[in-house]
Amino acid sequence: xxxxxxxxxxxxxHFWGEIxxxxxxxxxxxxxxxxxxxxxxVAHGYLDLAGILVVLVPVSxxxxxxxxxxxxxxxxxxxxxxxxPYVWSNLFMAKLLFLAAFIYLPFCIAQCVLLSxxxxxxxxxxxxxxxxxxxxxxxIVLPLAAIDAITSSFARMTLIxxxxxxxxxxxAALSMLSASAHVDPIDNHLTFRLCFPLAxxxxxxxxxLQYALRRVWLARGVLISLPxxxxxxxxxxxxxxxAQFNRIYPAVKAGxxxxxxxxxxxxxxxxxxxxxxxxxxxxxxSFSMDETGVAEGYAVLTDAVRADVTAPDGSKWSSDWQxxxxxxxxxxxxxxxxxxxxxxxxxxxxxxxPLTVQLTLAITQAQAVRVNTVALATRxxxxxxxGNCAPETGWGPEFGGRVLELSHITGISCVAALSEPQLTFxxxxxxxxxxxxxxxxxxxxxxxxxxxxxxxxEPAQFGISPVVDAAVxxxxxxxxxxxxxxxxxxxxxxxxxxxxxAHRMQITTNIEGYHLPQVSIEGNRITISQ
Amino acid sequence: xxLTIRTENLTKRFGxxxxxxxxxxxxxxxxxxxxxxxxxxxxxxxxxxxxxILRPNTGQAQVLGIDSAxxxxxxxxxxxxxxxxxxxxxxxxxxxxxxYFRAFYPSWDHALEQQLVRQFDLPLKRxxxxxxxxxxxxxxxxxxxxxxxSLIILDExxxxxxxxxxxxxxxxxxxxxxxxxxxxxxxxLAEIESFSSHVGYLQQGRLLFSEEMxxxxxxxxxxxxxxSNPAPLHANLPASWLEPQTVDCVLHFVDSGFNDDSPxxxxxxxxxxxxxxxxxxxxxxxxxxxxxAARGSQISRVNKPSSQExxx
Numbered sequence: 068x069x070x071x072x073x074x075x076x077x078x079x080x081h082f083w084g085e086i087x088x089x090x091x092x093x094x095x096x097x098x099x100x101x102x103x104x105x106x107x108x109v110a111h112g113y114l115d116l117a118g119i120l121v122v123l124v125p126v127s128x129x130x131x132x133x134x135x136x137x138x139x140x141x142x143x144x145x146x147x148x149x150x151x152p153y154v155w156s157n158l159f160m161a162k163l164l165f166l167a168a169f170i171y172l173p174f175c176i177a178q179c180v181l182l183s184x185x186x187x188x189x190x191x192x193x194x195x196x197x198x199x200x201x202x203x204x205x206x207i208v209l210p211l212a213a214i215d216a217i218t219s220s221f222a223r224m225t226l227i228x229x230x231x232x233x234x235x236x237x238x239a240a241l242s243m244l245s246a247s248a249h250v251d252p253i254d255n256h257l258t259f260r261l262c263f264p265l266a267x268x269x270x271x272x273x274x275x276l277q278y279a280l281r282r283v284w285l286a287r288g289v290l291i292s293l294p295x296x297x298x299x300x301x302x303x304x305x306x307x308x309x310a311q312f313n314r315i316y317p318a319v320k321a322g323x324x325x326x327x328x329x330x331x332x333x334x335x336x337x338x339x340x341x342x343x344x345x346x347x348x349x350x351x352x353s354f355s356m357d358e359t360g361v362a363e364g365y366a367v368l369t370d371a372v373r374a375d376v377t378a379p380d381g382s383k384w385s386s387d388w389q390x391x392x393x394x395x396x397x398x399x400x401x402x403x404x405x406x407x408x409x410x411x412x413x414x415x416x417x418x419x420x421p422l423t424v425q426l427t428l429a430i431t432q433a434q435a436v437r438v439n440t441v442a443l444a445t446r447x448x449x450x451x452x453x454g455n456c457a458p459e460t461g462w463g464p465e466f467g468g469r470v471l472e473l474s475h476i477t478g479i480s481c482v483a484a485l486s487e488p489q490l491t492f493x494x495x496x497x498x499x500x501x502x503x504x505x506x507x508x509x510x511x512x513x514x515x516x517x518x519x520x521x522x523x524x525e526p527a528q529f530g531i532s533p534v535v536d537a538a539v540x541x542x543x544x545x546x547x548x549x550x551x552x553x554x555x556x557x558x559x560x561x562x563x564x565x566x567x568x569a570h571r572m573q574i575t576t577n578i579e580g581y582h583l584p585q586v587s588i589e590g591n592r593i594t595i596s597q
Numbered sequence: 598x599x600l601t602i603r604t605e606n607l608t609k610r611f612g613x614x615x616x617x618x619x620x621x622x623x624x625x626x627x628x629x630x631x632x633x634x635x636x637x638x639x640x641x642x643x644x645x646x647x648x649x650i651l652r653p654n655t656g657q658a659q660v661l662g663i664d665s666a667x668x669x670x671x672x673x674x675x676x677x678x679x680x681x682x683x684x685x686x687x688x689x690x691x692x693x694x695x696x697y698f699r700a701f702y703p704s705w706d707h708a709l710e711q712q713l714v715r716q717f718d719l720p721l722k723r724x725x726x727x728x729x730x731x732x733x734x735x736x737x738x739x740x741x742x743x744x745x746x747s748l749i750i751l752d753e754x755x756x757x758x759x760x761x762x763x764x765x766x767x768x769x770x771x772x773x774x775x776x777x778x779x780x781x782x783x784x785x786l787a788e789i790e791s792f793s794s795h796v797g798y799l800q801q802g803r804l805l806f807s808e809e810m811x812x813x814x815x816x817x818x819x820x821x822x823x824x825s826n827p828a829p830l831h832a833n834l835p836a837s838w839l840e841p842q843t844v845d846c847v848l849h850f851v852d853s854g855f856n857d858d859s860p861x862x863x864x865x866x867x868x869x870x871x872x873x874x875x876x877x878x879x880x881x882x883x884x885x886x887x888x889x890a891a892r893g894s895q896i897s898r899v900n901k902p903s904s905q906e907x908x909x
Binding site: 153 | 645648650651669670671672673674676678680682683684685686688689697698700701702
């Protein structure tokens with residue numbers, strides 16, 4: 068312990084400049100960030116500065132991490148410390164202590180201060196804070212430390228980082244080129260859940276190996292294997308997720324929470340561009356349908372779709388599970404257009420035949436678990452279990468040719484702590500005319516609704532700021548004739564209905580005698596006519 | 598005899614290059630062992646193997662009774678290591694460095710530290726990065742001697758230093774000699790001759806010999822024989838004769854196996870010799886002749902001759 072503290076104090080004394088810089092940037096970030104929030108929004112200058120500071124905070128960590136680890140660098144054979152009585156575990160712990168003291172602790176304090184500033188009690192969000200710290204460690208600090216551990220100087224470390232960045236860009240560009248044009252992958256939670264711990268494990272292993280053995284090529288080999296391991300894990304996760312769909316979303320036997328009616332497709336022509344080879348393009352197919360039957364107190368969400376296509380000659384094709392457009396249904400009849408993507412090769416095989424399409428939707432039946440009604444205030448107000456909100460007072464002094472008084476509320480903006488809120492249906496009423504002097508909206512007003520949040524939220528989402536925008540894009544914000552404005556009047560009730568998943572299931576609809584649309588490909592444009 | 602360093606068939610290869618070739622070495626406790634050899638002979642690699650900075654491909658080494666591959670952490674409490682290439686914590690002052698290192702060594706002698714600071718005239722408040730090469734070396738010496746290590750390993754410690762600094766360092770080193778074993782590498786023979794007790798010679802990664810300095814000095818003689826008549830060189834000369842050559846009536850060679858009987862044996866071999874002169878050699882002369890012999894593939898002749906060889 069004595070040696071740990073001795074090394075730690077030496078580093079703290081030696082790198083006081085870097086520490087000061089990092090703390091100053093973190094402090095500036097804490098000061099500026101609240102000005103980005105709707106309740107405090109002052110000017111775009113703060114927005115820019117906050118945006119820069121969001122980048123500068125990890126940059127300061129990069130410098131601090133590199134300086135402290137390279138002070139007793141692990142690569143080379145001329146370092147002073149390798150022939151001194153350094154115990155590797157003490158050196159490792161001293162560096163860990165340094166990172167904890169000058170990166171994690173200030174970051175944790177900054178997050179708590181920001182949460183308090185946003186009106187959230189930090190002690191209520193400890194699991195989320197820890198989760199966010201874990202992600203910041205795994206995504207930023209640990210990779211930086213691992214690269215520091217296998218490089219001999221700051222310049223080399225910077226070059227490697229640059230190389231990795233360029234590698235990512237090249238990979239992203241290649242992925243875009245080879246990606247199918249219209250396949251929306253389903254949310255692949257397992258990929259992150261598998262890849263994140265794997266990456267943390269590999270980075271940690273490389274660092275510990277280096278401290279314990281100083282076998283540079285062994286540690287480098289471990290790190291070089293990471294992209295291949297992640298690729299394998301992602302493949303496995305994608306395959307596993309597809310395979311797990313039938314378990315997570317069992318086929319409904321009786322009493323489906325919604326009924327679906329297939330409607331005749333309207334004639335239309337759509338033209339979109341695509342990237343990659345024309346022989347690998349996918350054709351987006353959609354179907355007009357009506358949904359009914361959602362019970363009171365529930366909502367139904369479409370999570371994924373898959374299609375089983377059968378031709379008269381008995382040949383078949385089945386798609387993977389694909390994203391289903393994210394429809395959210397409340398009680399009442401709602402038209403919607405689910406669809407899926409079909410590879411051009413399959414399309415060419417089936418295009419002249421009448422097909423039987425079995426469309427299977429993976430849905431979540433969500434139950435309203437909490438309803439909170441809050442009167443719209445002229446300043447910040449709290450929406451319990453949702454976040455803290457503030458009235459929006461326009462985009463400038465002039466809008467639509469009319470002077471917009473700041474007292475005219477044109478919407479609400481909200482922030483949540485650490486992650487987007489639990490899926491919530493927000494509803495209120497707009498007024499077309501000026502607000503009455505007394506509280507409350509003029510009767511009857513125009514309904515404005517919005518879905519905000521996620522049905523399966525994580526304790527925290529990765530980010531430097533713990534305060535997350537929860538955009539409330541209320542419908543009917545603008546009158547249909549585009550003249551005048553709609554306002555929210557102070558005192559207007561805003562209803563926040565929170566939903567949690569109750570059941571997940573598959574429901575199936577058959578479409579008989581379906582003819583594939585006409586498709587023409589010219590250059591990188593695909594035109595679909597039906 | 599207690600051995601402070603012992604190696605057995607220690608070998609280190611870098612790709613196809615054999616930097617250290619099957620070296621078996623024994624350094625007695627309390628000795629001042631000088632490892633000499635030309636640049637690139639493998640001296641630094643051998644020292645790095647001893648210090649566990651590099652790992653051997655085959656063979657093993659024991660330093661202070663510890664397998665060199667396990668030489669880490671507290672084992673360095675008893676070892677002082679100074680190298681011409683070693684980095685120092687350049688952002689620290691000399692005083693800061695000594696303060697920092699002090700806490701690592703239970704046996705750190707503060708009085709000795711102060712004595713070394715005075716002796717080397719170290720500027721305590723100056724940062725290491727602002728020091729001259731000689732001053733850095735002196736600071737490194739002070740930080741490696743102040744805890745009275747049982748073994749001091751020095752890799753080319755005097756290389757590129759001016760004579761004054763060199764003498765100061767040697768003086769500091771000799772003062773510590775009674776209580777420690779010193780193992781140093783150098784290619785400057787004159788400087789080590791004065792204080793080394795043992796010497797080993799490395800040539801292209803191979804240890805040509807390793808013995809006490811006095812033994813070495815005693816067995817090498819610069820021999821000049823003046824003959825009555827010019828005579829050609831015989832084909833079967835003793836293996837211990839290096840660089841034999843004749844000019845007119847004069848036969849000249851270096852005898853690497855000289856002993857008390859050698860003058861009599863020479864007189865018997867050359868009965869018509871008018872004069873036989875056997876002059877002692879300096880270390881520099883010895884190594885020059887060894888190096889020249891090695892170039893002429895006479896490497897095997899420089900080892901101490903066995904009794905069988907002598908008889909032959």
